[in-house]
Amino acid sequence: MVYRERAAWSGLIAAVVTIAVYVVLVLRSAGGGPLDRADWFPPMLWSIGGGIALSILLTIVWGIVAARRDPESATASDIRDRDIDRMGARVEQAFLVIAGLVVIVLCAIGADVFWIANAMFAGFAVSSVIGGIARVIAYRRGLV
Amino acid sequence: MVRPTLVSNSIRAHREAAGLTQAELARAVGVTRQTLIAIEQQRYSPTLELAFQLARAFGVGIDDLFQYPEA
Numbered sequence: 001m002v003y004r005e006r007a008a009w010s011g012l013i014a015a016v017v018t019i020a021v022y023v024v025l026v027l028r029s030a031g032g033g034p035l036d037r038a039d040w041f042p043p044m045l046w047s048i049g050g051g052i053a054l055s056i057l058l059t060i061v062w063g064i065v066a067a068r069r070d071p072e073s074a075t076a077s078d079i080r081d082r083d084i085d086r087m088g089a090r091v092e093q094a095f096l097v098i099a100g101l102v103v104i105v106l107c108a109i110g111a112d113v114f115w116i117a118n119a120m121f122a123g124f125a126v127s128s129v130i131g132g133i134a135r136v137i138a139y140r141r142g143l144v
Numbered sequence: 145m146v147r148p149t150l151v152s153n154s155i156r157a158h159r160e161a162a163g164l165t166q167a168e169l170a171r172a173v174g175v176t177r178q179t180l181i182a183i184e185q186q187r188y189s190p191t192l193e194l195a196f197q198l199a200r201a202f203g204v205g206i207d208d209l210f211q212y213p214e215a
Contacts (some may be wrong), residue, residue: 002178072167072177080179080188142149142187 003074004081005139006066008088010058012132018051019125036114044121084138092131099123149189152211156184158202173197 001009022043030038067074102119159169170180173194182188183198190198199206 002176005178076176078175078179079191079194080175080182083188142182142185143189 008135014055015128022047088135095127
């Protein structure tokens with residue numbers, strides 16, 4: 001497995017864990033009451049920061065383990081990695097655009113900031129997961 | 145299921161005839177071994193530049209290495 005594929009897997013795993021942790025924290029904070037009364041801002045910031053840190057940590061640790069077996073592929077990347085990365089970024093962008101449009105609509109109807117912020121967070125989350133899945137599939141099944 | 149590319153190639157046959165391993169050929173053209181495997185298995189269409197590099201590595205023309213079906 002090449003460096004960029006490990007990074008794609010790490011990002012995907014980190015995104016799924018981050019989303020799960022955030023949802024649990026917000027639901028616990030709401031305590032069965034209305035969601036927009038939950039204390040969502042600190043969990044959101046910690047989840048985003050934690051997700052980025054987890055992704056970097058996974059990539060580094062996995063890279064160290066992989067380098068012991070195959071030092072050459074530890075950090076090497078090439079044109080195929082860039083092609084797959086570009087395709088993944090295009091997929092991610094589509095979901096970010098949708099999230100942006102949802103945010104505009106929520107602002108227009110005067111929705112609570114909870115829903116506005118979480119619509120954007122959901123956009124980031126879904127784009128990370130779908131983009132990660134697209135990259136992993138391209139590495140495993142092919143990109144033609 | 146990802147649609148396989150219509151471009152087929154005889155890289156593996158040329159590589160084995162030249163006595164090269166996948167790692168050696170990959171290093172010669174500046175890609176990872178995984179990318180060379182993907183090209184050999186037609187799971188990745190190389191760029192034109194990489195196709196020329198591969199053909200040049202075997203001293204053959206690009207048409208000898210890559211085939212595309214007639215319309």
